[in-house]
Structure formats: C-alpha cells, structure tokens
Amino acid sequence: MSGFITGTSGRLTASRLAFAVLASMTVAIVFAMLVPHIGIAFDRSGRHLEFLGMDAYTPGTEAHTIFWIRMPRVLAAMLVGGALAGAGCALQALLRNPLAEPFTLGISSGSSLAAVLAIRLGIEAQFGGAGVGASAMLGATATLLIVWQLARVGRGLPPATLILAGVTMSMFCSAASVLIQYTSDFSEVSRMLRWMMGGLDSMQLSSVGYATIPIVVGLGVLIAFSRALNALAAGPEVAASLGVAVPRTQAVVFIVSSLLVGAAIAVAGPIGFVGLIVPHALRAVLGPDHRVLIPASVFGGAVLLMICDTLARTVTAPAQLPTGAVTAVLGGPFFVMILVGQKRRAAMWGKP
Secondary structure, X not given: XXXXXXXXXXXXXXXXXXXXXXXXXXXXXXXXXXXXXXXXXXXXXXXXXXEOHHHHHOOOOHHHHXXXXXXXXXXXXXXXXXXXXXXXXXXXXXXXXXXXXXXXOOHHHHHHHHHHHHHHXXXXXXXXXXXXXXXXXXXXXXXXXXXXXHHOEXXXXXXXXXXXXXXXHHHHHHHHHHHHHHOOOHHHHHHHHHHHHOOOOOOOHHXXXXXXXXXXXXXXXXXXXXXXXXXXXXXXXXXXXXXXXXXXHHHHHHHHHHHHHHHHHHHHOOOOOHHHHHHHHHHXXXXXXXXXXXXXXXXXXXXXXXXXXXXXXXXXXXXXXOHHHHHHHHHHHHHHHHHHOHHHHHHHOOOO
C-alpha cells in the first residue's frame, strides 16, 4: 500500500495524497454512520446484538431517539480520537521516538491533577462537568509551560530533555493527585476515579461544540507543518540544512500538540494509547511521509476511538466500561509489541 501512495518514484504526488486522505475520511464517515446503530437489546431470550436499521432515520420512532442519544458520544469519539492520534503522530516526529505519544510529556497527568483539584475544591459541584473540563485544560496549559521551561536549551527543545522533563512532571502530578485523593471523602474520590478513567458516557452536543473549533484549528496547524516534520524526523541538523526553522517548528508543534491533548482530555478525560497505536499502524501501511500520515492518523484515531467506545457500551451492557480502560487493554499489548519487535519498528521508520 505504501508503494502505491508514494509511487515508483518514491514521491508523494498530489493525486495520491488526495486519494489517501479521502479514503481515510470515507472510512471514518462510514463508521460514524454505522456505530450509532449498534447496541445490545434485551428480551425473553436474553441479551443479543441489535442494529437499529432505517427506523433510526424516522422521527418519532424509538430507534430514532436512541440513535440521537448515541450520536453525541460518536461525534466526541471522532473529535477526541482525531486530536490524540494527530498529536501523537506529530510528537513522534518531533521527538524522533517511535514510543512517544501525547501522554509522554506529562500533559495528561497535569490536566488530571487540575481536574482532581477542581473536584476537591467544589468547582464541579458549582459549575458541573464544564468546570472540571476547563480546569483540565488550564492544567494542561500550565504543565506545558513548566515542561517548556525545564526542557529549553537556548532556543531549541532537545528531544531527550523534553521527554525527561515530561516524565518528571508526570511523576510529580501523579503523586499530587494521589495525595489529594487521600484527603478527599468517599464521594469525591469516586468522582475523581471515574473522571480519571476517561469516558464518553453522558456526552452532550454542547461539550463537543465547545471543543470542535480549537481541535480542528490545531489539527490544521499540524498538517500545515507536515513537510517540516518530514525533515525534522531525520534530525534537527538535517532539517536546518533543508531550510526548516527548527526552533520555531519545534515550539509550534510542541505547543499545538499539547493543547490538542488538553482539549481532548477536557472533553473525555485521559484516554491513552490512541496516539501510539494509530500512527504506528498507519506508518506501516502508508509510509513515513507526514503529509499523508498526519491527516490519515486523524481519521484513523477517530475510527479507533469509535470502535473502543462501542465496545465500552456493549460488552457489559447494560453497564458500561470506561472507554479509557478499553484503549488501555488494546494499547498495552501493542506497546509491548513495539518494544519487542525491533526489526518491525525499524522498518516503520524506513531504516535499514
């Protein structure tokens, strides 16, 4: 497939790029139309898989009501999955580390700490889920600024220093979250744990609407920098020799990727591994060119999170699993596979 995308000359033409992006978008749209139809029904014979069918498009029917109850969480899954996968793809190029993903830099732990603190201080009781989401976004921004200051060497952002700063912040924020939970009562701890697992249940269209514009704009910025990321993936010296403004590119990609993660967490809570699984899987299929890899990862992330959310609401129905738990179950073995598969990882990055 990657040979078809790049052609025999090894170049990515405009028509091949358009084909890859349109194909990815089509798959995401098809899944978005099918997923709300899938559910679990209960009758005298027990529980069984249910497909709503064409009744879902007939106003006034029960199927139509169920369809539109499920649609907000489908849209949220597309938005959050696309943001996490796009940010993960960009960060892997920025850090030149195939194991990098949005949670490597401590942004998740920082936003989780802010959300836990918001619940502890009663912000959730006063402003609801919007208050926790806004706090999570502020926490992500604050963590971003701290990691930025810790990692900066002159005007550059050395990948090793950036990862070390992110791991340090992640450990600190995780410890602080545990301390806050220890001093909270049972009901507060229950709400904290529920939020920190990550999930799309009880999603409202308003929550999706608030996050749509910043996430779409952020993904557009990453796509605009995709050519520079191709050069940067080979190293800052190579990128500079090709005319890339390395410090500026590093700064923009790092800030935008981190804010995308913060916006996604504000909507759905911390959901891991999407930014790791999707870029790797698509890099093996489409090749390492970020001009096609980033937009394909966005749509691939949307598809993956829709699938995981469908599993979360159907596997143990009528109870629902946290979506973040499902992605972790899938992502853990995938992470181990990357660690063990040295030859495959090298092939993904185009190394001999």
